[in-house]
Amino acid sequence: MSDAWKVGKEAKKGLAMTQEYCILVGVISKDELDVQVMEHLDELEFLATTAGAVTRKVFTQKMPHPNVKTFVGTGKLEEIRDYIERNEDVTLAIFDDDLTGKQNSFLEEILKVKIVDRSTLILDIFAERAQTAQAKTQVELAQMQYLLPRLRGLWTHLERQRGGIGMRGPGEMEIETDRRIIRDKIALLKKRLEKIDQQAQTQRKNRGELIRVSLVGYTNVGKSTLMNVLSKSDVFAEDKLFATLDTTVRKVVWDTMPFLLSDTVGFIRKLPHHLIESFKSTLDEVRESDILLHIVDIAHPQHDDHIKTVQNTLNDLGASDRTTLMVFNKVDLYREKYFDDYLDKGTKVEIMEEIREKFSHQYNFPNVLISATERENLDELKSTLKQMIVNEYEVRYPFQTKIW
Ligand SMILES: Nc1nc2c(ncn2[C@@H]2O[C@H](COP(=O)(O)OP(=O)(O)OP(=O)(O)O)[C@@H](O)[C@H]2O)c(=O)[nH]1
Ligand SMILES: [Mg+2]
Known part of the structure; x- marks a missing residue:
């Protein structure tokens, strides 16, 4: 039976998702390395994919800063217009930096396609999610x-x-x-x-005096996957950006020790300022946590940059002084990407130890290397986290030997 005969929800969904094709445009400033910019644009492409668009071509231009009227130089703009004219299926141009209203309407007039900037794209994904x-x-x-x-x-x-x-x-x-x-x-x-926040605040108070642990990190690093593994719950995880928008909190009991574990929205470079502002209440969960599990995708080439972004965002939220455990996730993917077949097992273990050593020097936090999907090294993660929670309980209730 052909798809046209399908009625109901499924067919409607299909109709709503007519494929959009886009081009990406980025400006490279002097102090940015080419490889860095390409990775940033890869991220923009991932955002476009998450929003449902297929990227046809990426345009970049080296200039100190974007042109106030045309964003890119006029020559480059011509080149982009030519490309769009020759490729009729392209209906969308996505720019890596925020556009002013003026730039937006000028570009729309010249290119005659929908113009979207990075913030609008992120806001769009958030709206859908x-x-x-x-x-x-x-x-x-x-x-x-x-x-x-x-x-x-x-x-x-x-x-x-x-x-x-x-x-x-x-x-x-x-x-x-x-x-x-x-x-x-x-x-x-x-x-x-404000009203919703008040309700949420009361809810948080009602959760009593349990130690609270939050999973934080860049988007798509595996926070929800780990949440599911650690709390045996069923949180939505997907290989797209911003799979999670709402905070999920679960009570977890290990042996007899209870604590609250929460999973929340992931961070990203150049996250629109207003979005952080208005998501402050969702992020209250992070601000009010006793312990942060900072999850990092070790297999991502830009993981150092991701860590900085997360640390800056935590700083903005006033949560950078929290007890933190850094969890380097996706070691399976790291091995797949960077280890060749000739390395023997012992060397692989040594390399991972060296990486871990390097991270310990680089960041002043304890760390563990795991794979959430392969359930690798979870025992070490659990026992380290458990000890941290016990310490927090002891600080909070110094005169009780065991409060749970
Ligand atoms: N290879 C590998 N993939 C992983 C691992 N952990 C998570 N993933 C995958 O990474 C993708 C993102 O995982 P999520 O758990 O949704 O990530 P998140 O940090 O919650 O993402 P957002 O909610 O979008 O911020 C999914 O496709 C997971 O299956 C891992 O240890 N190894
Ligand atoms: Mg998630």
Whole structure:
């Protein structure tokens, strides 16, 4: 039977997901290495894939900073326009840096395709992934706040489309009206969030005096996978960015020791500022944790950069002083990528020990190397974490020998 005969949910879903094809555009500044930029653009491509678009071509240009009007130089813009004209299936151009309203409408006029910047793309993915009222409200708030300062530039474009002359007066007025609508909406969303936050706060208080452990880290490093392994739960994990948006908290009991384990949204480079702001309440779980498990994808070539991004974000949240265990995950993938068949087992073990040693010097935290999917070295992770939790309980309840 052909697909056209399928009715109901499945068919509808298929129709909604008509394949979009895109190009990516990035500017390389002087102090960035080419390989670094290519990896950043790989990440942008991964974001595009997560949002459902297939990347046709990547354009880069070396310049000190993006052009205020055209983003890339005029020659490069011509090249991009030519490409888009020759490839009719391309309907979307994604830019690696944030665009002003003006740049956005100018580029749209020249390239005649949908223009999306990095923040908009991330916000779009977040909007699609948001499940709870809290996440939905947070994303909408961030979207509105992102839009507000860009409104004028976007409007100029609309005015021109309508003929311009004679439109300036009403146009201005409409910008003001739109601004007011957006400001009102922002105020409303903030109020709604406050209410949700209060409920969440009460919930957190009701959880009593258990030690709280949070999984933090860059997106797609395996936080949810580890959450499932450690708490035997069923949290959504997927090889896409931002699989998790809402915080999940589970009570875990090891032997007789109870604690709370939470999994939360992953971090990423250049995470839109408004998004961090509006996700602050979701991230309260991190801020109020006693122990952080900082998960790192050791097989990712940019893992050092990822660690820095996570540390900076934790710093912004005021959670950088927390007791931390660094968990280097995906060692199986690391071996697959970097070890050749001729290495004997002993050498492999030695290399992994050296890496671990290097990390211990580089970061002032204890660490373990594991594979969450292959369940490798989980005993060491568990016993190290358990000891850390016991220590926290002892600090909190110094006069009790065993509080659980
Ligand atoms: N090879 C390998 N893959 C892993 C390992 N741990 C997780 N993965 C895979 O990595 C992908 C991302 O895992 P998630 O658990 O969704 O990652 P996350 O950190 O929760 O991601 P976000 O919620 O998107 O921030 C999935 O496809 C997992 O199967 C591991 O130890 N080895
Ligand atoms: Mg996750």
